[in-house]
Amino acid sequence: PHKARHISREITQLTSTIAQLKNQIKQILFNTFNGLEYHCNVTSIKMLKLLTLIPSAHVASSLSTSQIQSRINQTFAGKGKNPDITPEILKNIASSHFSINDPVKDQILISKISILLTLIQQVKTLKTSLIHMVKSSNPTHFSIINSIKGIGDYETAAFISEINSINNFPSYKKIIAYAGIDPVPKDSGKFKGKRHISKKGNKYLRKLIFLMATNAAHYSHPFEYFYSLKRSQGNSHKKAVIATAHKLIRVIFAMVNNNLLFSETALCMDSHIPF
Incomplete structure (x- = not known):
């Protein structure tokens, strides 16, 4: 029972950290990719992965439509519904909203996304272990x-x-x-x-x-x-x-x-x- 409780509380703490990271990511995007949040869930797994490839409005502006589409295809490949985001939408957001061009913030965003994705996977693994442990006992x-x-x-x-x-x-x-x-x-x-x-x-x-x-x-x-x-x-x-x-x-x-x-x-x- 003590092992299960330790796992459960670790999940709670990690979940709190995940929520904080998501808020920090949204705050960065508000400055560097303003308007994106109105078109998609910016903290969904696939959008987070796409943002590691296109982290800001400035980067989106610098890429061609085909280059953006290639990154979308790379991120959303496999099962699941088609993405709500298209190259045209990203281009339109980049041109119609004021966003800061800050490569340092782009790097910080990518770093935070990497940490967030790791924590999400850890929570998923811990939940599986906890369920198996309690269900068995x-x-x-x-x-x-x-x-x-x-x-x-x-x-x-x-x-x-x-x-x-x-x-x-x-x-x-x-x-x-x-x-x-x-x-x-x-x-x-x-x-x-x-x-x-x-x-x-x-x-x-x-x-x-x-x-x-x-x-x-x-x-x-x-x-x-x-x-x-x-x-x-x-x-x-x-x-x-x-x-x-x-x-x-x-x-x-x-x-x-x-x-x-x-x-x-x-x-x-x-x-x-x-x-």
Whole structure:
């Protein structure tokens, strides 16, 4: 369990670094290839690879249409949809937007892209290892949690790696407290303030549960309904997600303890699942 937890947390840290690198790359492109972001996802894998060959508007201007097409073909070769970017679009962006001509920034961009692509591959490899490790050691719990729509293999594996085993917790409320999403009132003397989450628990688990709750609310009809209900009652998005997270942990706890897979059709008929 400790090995799996170490891998899971390394993935979290690398994912944060990846997000920072993507923002840095977008900032450089705003100066050196202004307007490109309106035509494509500049941080998609294939666009990143293309940008190592055409890193700026100045470079695009210096190349012929056939030279740009050759680089596009080189980058987008193989399976997948045709690129949204064409030589004409790149040429038009270069001529119609003001961009800085800075070869040093071009080199920095290429360097950052190289690091980013390496980290993305490392995260992919680590996720595969984590899923295999957790799935092999705890297949039953993995299958049960993974049966909820929106909770993928990685989220399931990461969740199990953080709590080790649901059997370690006497109630779902203990998991909620361990994650630090248990409500605490902010009182001052005679005045009662609004209730907030404690944030005293496992920050990795807390962030993961919020991700799982958000995904479940997006892909699973019962959780989508529950989230929408909370919003209709006047709750903010954040409070509705917290409420959904509580419901999700309660459902997962019941499913694991009763050895039940998640079924939307049987949900309302099964008294073991508290929905």
